[in-house]
Amino acid sequence: MSRRRRAAAAGRRPAAAALALLLLLAPATACGSRLPRSAFGSAGGAPDLATDTGVSAREITVGIITSLTSPVGGEALAGPRYGALAFFRAQADQGGLHGRTVRVVTCDDGGSGLGNRDCAHRLIDQEHVFALVAGSVLDYAGAPYVDAHQVPDVGGQPITTAYDRWPHLYSIYGSAAPRDGRSVGWDGVLYQSTEVYRFFKERLGAHSAAVVSYNQADSARYARQLEEGLRAEGYRVLSQSVDLALPGFQTVAAAMKADGSELLFDAMDSRGNAALCQALDAAGVRLTAKVTNVQNWSETVRTDYRDSPSCRNDLWATSSSRNYEDTTQPAVAAFRAAMARYYPERAGQLSAWELEGWAAALWLTDAMDSCGTELTRACVGRFMNRREPYDAHGLLIPADFTPQPRPSGPTLACLNAARWQDTAFDGRGGWVGQVDFPATACYDVPQLPYRP
Known part of the structure; x- marks a missing residue:
């Protein structure tokens, strides 16, 4: 396994362990400053026609599923959602993506599998979302439905094992597992x-x-x-x-x-x-x-x-991921400015998970930007599955989704610490x-x- 590839898994709890733990359960840069255009893709001119489900000439519909009203409390899983929402609001203020504005539809699954399936059906069947992004859920029971409809789910938190099983699901930390839909990891085995x-x-x-x-x-x-x-x-x-x-x-x-x-x-x-x-x-x-x-x-x-x-x-x-206090890094400064502008009431809840939600939205945006005006789910999938690791403009340890053989010995892994x-x-x-x-x-x- 390549040295860069394995660096992507650093700092991650085993998925089942993260679920078990959850079940038990700062000044920013000037708000009025313009954020870096490079963070949001190209503004460009709008295409004349819709190109895929959830894509019109002027709009892209994206969904976020979060376990907000769950047994572990409203703030335990909220961070990624707010980071992603701040990103898309900042993107809209900068002109959108190739003339399209991203419309975000959120769904609270209540922390239950039944609620999660309901959210997946509502967002796919009724809202006709193009993609999901920055999910943080206790029970991803809707994952098979999302995958069956080939809806890209980008930058989700791997609280459960779904992101190590289904091929159209892409966790924020990458995965080296086969992700063929048949079993989790390598024939039901994962590695810490x-x-x-x-x-x-x-x-x-x-x-x-x-x-x-x-x-x-x-x-x-x-x-x-x-x-x-x-x-x-x-x-x-x-x-x-x-x-x-x-x-x-x-x-x-x-x-x-x-x-x-x-x-x-x-x-x-x-x-x-x-x-x-x-x-x-x-x-x-x-x-x-x-x-x-x-x-x-x-x-x-x-x-x-x-x-x-x-x-x-x-x-x-x-x-x-990078320390959310490190405003010397341009992508962190952009995140902090957007949070201060759009969600100033959350200053006391600012977190690394919010920064990772921002990085998830950035990842999806870069994938969509790679398609130009002919935006399709298949094109986004090609970007997500490329062999080149992705670092969210310096926010993440490089990650990718290239399947690797079952681990058989020591492997290079990196982490950040504060x-x-x-x-x-x-x-x-x-x-x-x-x-x-x-x-x-x-x-x-x-x-x-x-x-x-």
Whole structure:
């Protein structure tokens, strides 16, 4: 497998594990400034005729499915939707794409499989969408219907395994799986890589870690995957389980203090994380790093961890996308300007997931732009399936969808990382990058098989 290809999977949780975790569950550049034309394709003149479903002479209809009113709460999965909406609003203000404006239709599936199928049918059968983009759903039960109608689904979050099965679905992180519709991954097997654990071992010299989970099947299953990855990298692992209804985090804090655990990984929701951090602060436990992921790389840590400032300043996040605080990068500056202009009320929820929603919309736009005025789903598919990795104008570690043989040995994988620091950004606090994005934290690491 090529070195650039495998870099695309960095920082990604195994899909089933991400679902299990979810089930448990800043100043911008001037708002009035014009955004870079290169981010939105070509304005051009409008074609005379419709060219495919959802495409008219003046408009392209695109759908976004999100689990908003779900058991995990309205904000847990909202980020990608708002990032994509901000992109298309900015694009419309810049003249659209070859004279066409993108009309976005959103659908809340309520976090259920039935609701997701209803959204897929409504967007395809009634709204006649050309494509889907930036999806973030708990149960992608509508995936077979989307794929059967050859609707491109670009830049979705791989919370479930659908993006590693269906050929017309393209996750934000790419995929090396066959994606032939017959089975997930390689005959029902997926692989997790260990670059996150390698990073903290080599960068911070860590050799011990605690893994905390609920006494609930999905949480425990993900915790076992964390422990397997850590042990593969040579860590000493302290495993701790708490009751889902009445978690005894004080006992966990005492055990971690006695063990001298350097890192903390968890298979819990955000509420459990906040409560655990309070217990750690109260017990005087200081970590080398409390490791979280792209879902929690967010401004909300200011309030989520208000009662545990020491633990908050131990937070590190890893991902396959650029730090949303890095406004020195033009694509991030464009994202921040658009969010400030169109969704100023979301300043306190700004997140890496919103940036990835923006990157998803950019990916779909570049695919559509490659078609010129003769926009078709088949043309978008050719762009998405090309062998050249895509980086969303510097926002993503390069990703593609070239099928590869089943992993059989160590493979190069890269990641991005940031740390929360209360003293950063002139004292307002924020996420400080720890990697010279995108390629300085790259490692040849094992691929560990698992069945989702």
